[in-house]
Amino acid sequence: MPIYGSASVAESGPQATVRVPATSANLGPGFDSLGLALDLYDEVTAEATSGTAVTVEVEGEGEGTVPTDERHLVAATMIRTFAHLDLAPPGLKLKCRNRIPHARGLGSSSAAIVAGIMLADALAGAGLTRTEKLALADAIEGHPDNVAPCLLGGFTIAYSTEDGAKAVRLDPSPRIHPWVYIPQVKGLTSVARAALPERVPHADAVFNLSRSALLVAAVSRQPSRLFEATEDRLHQSYRAEGMPESTRLLHDLRTAGIAAAISGAGPTVLALAVDDAELPEAPEGFEARRLDFGSGAEQVATSRRE
Template identity: 45%
Template sequence: MDTTSQATVGLQLIEAGQRVTVRVPATTANLGPGYDSLGLALGLHDTLTVETLDTDELLFDLRGEGAATLPRDASHLVVRAMAAAFRRLGFRHGGLKITAENVNPHGRGLGSSASAVVAAVTAANELVPAESRRGRDWILQLTSEMEGHPDNVAPAISGGLALSWQDSDQYRSTTATVVEQVVPIVAVPDFELSTEAARALLPASVGHHAAAMNAGRAALLIHALTHSPEFLLAGTEDYLHQSYRAEAMRPSAALIAALRAEGYAAVVSGAGPTVLVLANGEANAAEALDFIADFTAANTPDVGWRVLKLSVDVEGAKVDVHRR
């Protein structure tokens, strides 16, 4: 018996003739001081549709971001994540027809891999029989294991502002409602930075003073996002990671420094290199957009920037299921 056959022994085959569509938001993590613990869902969505076939084929239609470079076979992250979820639930898949419509830029710090695994695991969970399906906590646990931390997957699952933590080997999260005045803006540069490369720049430890300062700012940031956005600038001050990563994304670091000097709550989105601004109201957002346009034209003419004014997604992963 080969390895593949051994891996599927005792697993039930997923019923053919089902279709599930999952719409998942992009996310921004850390938000300055909330390293590996805070994440925000954004109104920018990838859509994954999976149909189960009565053959052994894998048909993969990939559109949008990553269409020119990502694989369309079993090595794709979506296929691997679905297979892992099925196994954890006691099932295996036969043929699949997958359509991925990607809007979220890849390798830019907007949670593209988290969106993919959340979409895949959510789809797999919906395709098993009702008695075998699990809840959001199960999806959070498995996707956090896949990603290594919950800060992006949690808001992709639940929407809103996600506050996540780990108890031993268990990942947990809760959500908070962001006040309507908060307007997220992302400035996405035309270069990528892998999360692994960004993490490699961090020191193994930081001093007690820096940790204490960071804890205070993280607490203030939650208050600013949920009650008093006038504290966003102070609340987004970070002492743990951004300064160490600046050398890997100098254009982004320069833009953040300039924005903050003008009073805008700007931070690195996730591991970067996207710049996130948390504006306080529409007027502040319009001013920030003008500033970004002027600064990037004058100071980073060799970098292409895609600047988007977004909303906070409050729904998280949305599922539409059709069964024969």
């Protein structure tokens, strides 16, 4: 393998572009395991340059607020991936066109991590498999529920093994139409996780096991079961105090008979409409978007400047 950062590689100017989707994890009962890809995409271009400097240009979400050097999550992930490949990192020039809202429970950090792994793999020509990319993304993110649908698309069931995270992808029923209610306020995954208890009642664990199993059938084949399948007793109630507006919206949607859940760690609310079901307008402070299910992360361009 070439050692990136060497003169011969830097002079060739390898460049790659990847597209990565937003995701919604948990879907109610499937804590840290179930997720959906949504058709809202970030696009990131990376170019290897001479020297060791890292520069990042951000357009859209995060512009003016996220780091623009090696601390940027895409860049930091690329550097970690080069190390995983036993390669010295090159200088990097990144351009991020961000559409996924940050800190809203729509997988923006997972998208950045997946983008970084794919870009480093493309520049190195290493040929990492999807399984290897998933295991590495899980090791960086700490849980696979968002990185799995980001990589694979559709509806995913992710799980951990001694060899790293793995996942199964299923096609969601075409009768299901995801909506997201995105609040103006942001949330932090670390804060949401800190609200969870170390132990939960056995009955609640059994409840969520049954609902998670039902959710797999509901999303893939039996949408009529979605309302019951998105019930949860493991995490949403414990996090409610930290996102009162989202909790209120979730309650109102479910009272109206709509299958809804907090998206990931929140505060976005995910609603799964079936067929032509009408959903209420977004309350003040929220933006409602109807989305489709997304495809997995993909490399959309690669080039080497002579």
